[in-house]
Amino acid sequence: MAESFEVSMAGEEKYYVPDPSYKEHAWTKDYARAYQEFLADKEGFWEKQAHHLEWFKKWDKVLEWNYPYARWFVNAKLNITSNCLDRHVANHRRNKVALIWRGEEGEERIFTYKKLYHEVCRFANGLKKLGVAKGDRVCIYMPLVPEQVIAMLACARIGAVHSVVFGGFGVNALNMRINDAEAKIVITADVAIRRGKTIPLKTIVEEAIINAPSIEKVVVLSREVDQPVELHKEMEIDFYELMEGVSAECKPEVMDAEDPLFILYTSGSTGTPKGIVHTCGGYMVGTYYTTLNVFDLKDTDVYWCTADTGWITGHSYVVYGPFCVGATVVLAEAVPDYPDAGSFWKIIQDLGITIFYTAPTAIRMFMRVGEEWPNRYDLSSLRILGSVGEPLNPEAFEWYYRIIGKNRCPVVDTWWQTETGMQMITTMVGEPMRPGFAGKAIPGVVADVVTKQGAPVEPGNGGFLVIRDPWPAMLRTVYKNDERYRTYWHTIPDCYTAGDLAVKGKDGNIMIIGRADDIIIVAGHNIGTAEVESALVSHQAVAEAAVIGKPDPLKGNLIKAFVILRVGFQPSEKLKSDLIYHVRMTLGPIAMPSEIDFMDKLPKTRSGKIMRRVLKAKEMGIDPGDVSTLEE
Ligand code: WTA
Numbered sequence: 001m002a003e004s005f006e007v008s009m010a011g012e013e014k015y016y017v018p019d020p021s022y023k024e025h026a027w028t029k030d031y032a033r034a035y036q037e038f039l040a041d042k043e044g045f046w047e048k049q050a051h052h053l054e055w056f057k058k059w060d061k062v063l064e065w066n067y068p069y070a071r072w073f074v075n076a077k078l079n080i081t082s083n084c085l086d087r088h089v090a091n092h093r094r095n096k097v098a099l100i101w102r103g104e105e106g107e108e109r110i111f112t113y114k115k116l117y118h119e120v121c122r123f124a125n126g127l128k129k130l131g132v133a134k135g136d137r138v139c140i141y142m143p144l145v146p147e148q149v150i151a152m153l154a155c156a157r158i159g160a161v162h163s164v165v166f167g168g169f170g171v172n173a174l175n176m177r178i179n180d181a182e183a184k185i186v187i188t189a190d191v192a193i194r195r196g197k198t199i200p201l202k203t204i205v206e207e208a209i210i211n212a213p214s215i216e217k218v219v220v221l222s223r224e225v226d227q228p229v230e231l232h233k234e235m236e237i238d239f240y241e242l243m244e245g246v247s248a249e250c251k252p253e254v255m256d257a258e259d260p261l262f263i264l265y266t267s268g269s270t271g272t273p274k275g276i277v278h279t280c281g282g283y284m285v286g287t288y289y290t291t292l293n294v295f296d297l298k299d300t301d302v303y304w305c306t307a308d309t310g311w312i313t314g315h316s317y318v319v320y321g322p323f324c325v326g327a328t329v330v331l332a333e334a335v336p337d338y339p340d341a342g343s344f345w346k347i348i349q350d351l352g353i354t355i356f357y358t359a360p361t362a363i364r365m366f367m368r369v370g371e372e373w374p375n376r377y378d379l380s381s382l383r384i385l386g387s388v389g390e391p392l393n394p395e396a397f398e399w400y401y402r403i404i405g406k407n408r409c410p411v412v413d414t415w416w417q418t419e420t421g422m423q424m425i426t427t428m429v430g431e432p433m434r435p436g437f438a439g440k441a442i443p444g445v446v447a448d449v450v451t452k453q454g455a456p457v458e459p460g461n462g463g464f465l466v467i468r469d470p471w472p473a474m475l476r477t478v479y480k481n482d483e484r485y486r487t488y489w490h491t492i493p494d495c496y497t498a499g500d501l502a503v504k505g506k507d508g509n510i511m512i513i514g515r516a517d518d519i520i521i522v523a524g525h526n527i528g529t530a531e532v533e534s535a536l537v538s539h540q541a542v543a544e545a546a547v548i549g550k551p552d553p554l555k556g557n558l559i560k561a562f563v564i565l566r567v568g569f570q571p572s573e574k575l576k577s578d579l580i581y582h583v584r585m586t587l588g589p590i591a592m593p594s595e596i597d598f599m600d601k602l603p604k605t606r607s608g609k610i611m612r613r614v615l616k617a618k619e620m621g622i623d624p625g626d627v628s629t630l631e632e
Helices: 020-025 031-040 042-050 082-087 113-129 146-158 171-181 201-208 280-294 311-326 342-352 360-370 392-404 482-490 529-537 573-586 613-621
Strands: 061-066 069-073 098-104 108-114 137-141 161-164 187-188 191-196 197-198 217-221 236-238 259-265 275-277 302-305 329-331 355-358 384-388 411-414 447-450 461-467 496-504 510-515 519-522 525-528 542-552 557-565 595-599
Touching: 031 042, 031 311, 042 280, 061 146, 098 113, 098 146, 098 342, 108 113, 113 146, 137 146, 137 171, 137 201, 137 217, 146 161, 146 259, 146 311, 161 171, 161 573, 171 259, 171 275, 171 573, 187 201, 187 557, 187 595, 191 342, 191 519, 201 217, 217 519, 275 280, 275 311, 275 411, 280 311, 302 311, 302 342, 311 329, 329 342, 342 447, 355 595, 360 392, 447 496, 482 496, 510 519, 519 542, 519 557, 525 529, 529 542, 529 557, 529 573, 542 613, 573 595
Parallel strands: 098 329, 137 161, 137 187, 161 259, 187 217, 217 236, 302 329, 302 355, 355 384, 384 411, 557 595
Antiparallel strands: 061 069, 098 108, 191 197, 259 275, 447 461, 461 496, 496 510, 519 525, 542 557
């Protein structure tokens, strides 16, 4: 890691100020005051949020902090699904629409809170029939359909720990995740649908479980797009058959606040992904509070987050946060450019979306195809826009604000991570927005930009983004690898190191620059360089590989690989595409390199570590910096 750095910023400081009515009606009306209130009594602040939710038994203590281990809402008992479902079914939201699903061709399925409640209970009872009990791990590898949400909530209902794996991951990635979590069950579907084509998820599962001894059963949702799937009866069971002959009521399992709710794998700097563990109580309070306050979500809102449920954004802001709040959530198995570049805008118009949450990559793609696409649709229902996953560069901010928000909607650029579980930095609704800057720590969070030694950088300078105090939705450990958890808290003294570089503006706003480590953010997805490298060297032709992120105007970064071939193999275009295909099959389409260069040698330190930094500097035509440790 480098030291902090000075930043010179061209141009004037520019702000956009939303209409005062936004502030007047916001849940958090005055950011500065709310933040002061939080600082005055940090635990009291979170306790107040927790009181809005239902608990079987309340806490003895809000926080027990034993650096770097936190226990939030000590000894409290709850079930997050009681707050997501039962609470609403018992009040005026009983017949409110909980979920509207849209398929690529405009098909629609609607679930009221009551209907969703019964579907979840039935599937939960079905899982019990299979012998799934509290603490068991269940892997969910599904397309973006309501059944994925039902499966997640059903696990939570009975205290099973879900591990959702994004449908864009390949055989090895899935196998590794199943084995690490020692999952008992996989829930999947015959196919996912993307751009009119089917992707055979079940076939991938069949291969992925060959070397997965913990798996007892595979539950298969048959979408019957082409033809009914054939099930191997000894191992596989139909999703809806499992729900037959069971009660539509299922008592929620009593969970301790610190019992695990789910594991979600994220890329790390080594070849093996990290199983980030989130627990029931704090995660519930953190996602509930942020959904309500960051999106300023009201009972009448129609909320659409375009993320797949396989990512943390889908966990926190498609499922748990919005349902805890009692929102109407839109789920769309849709891509921004199919059947044409108007697909998202059509959904907004048709369903009257009021809050729209998407990724900068999508926004930049929309910019490229032109404003005539959104201009064909009525977007006047929109009230608030959100962004997540990578820096929202000023040009993309301006376009989003002007073309989609019609110079009217506040844009919340939310910085957070799989590890943080909830949004941490943004510009709260109604506050002045500064393009290029995500904003400030939300009330409830203490963030800073510091040097390697942990000293705050001077305003106007850059350094490492850190979080200073524990927060309720923070990760509790890395599954079966607590040492990797401790690393987050022991890299820079006395704080949680996020792994991002950031600039602290003179006005206190924070600009996120990008990763400080070997993680590449490609179209908003985290990919570890080491994961791609090990996929490459598992090919018979490859002796060594080094992977870097290469800046790309559309996707943020592209994956570029440098490969040394084994003796007897010759560089060729054919071999390049073979290698790309190999990575696609092992890790999945999201981790495919866009470029491969064949090399005779890779820059290494004297101790044999590949210096990716040098490769990157060369690729970008910039100064590689300190190369004194380079071998030659
Ligand atoms: C990046 C996604 C800039 C960052 C919720 C972080 C962002 C990583 C932003 C976490 C943002 C996320 N501005 N960068 N608003 N949001 N990032 O775990 O590098 O998939 O560390 O969580 O995405 O990615 P993850």
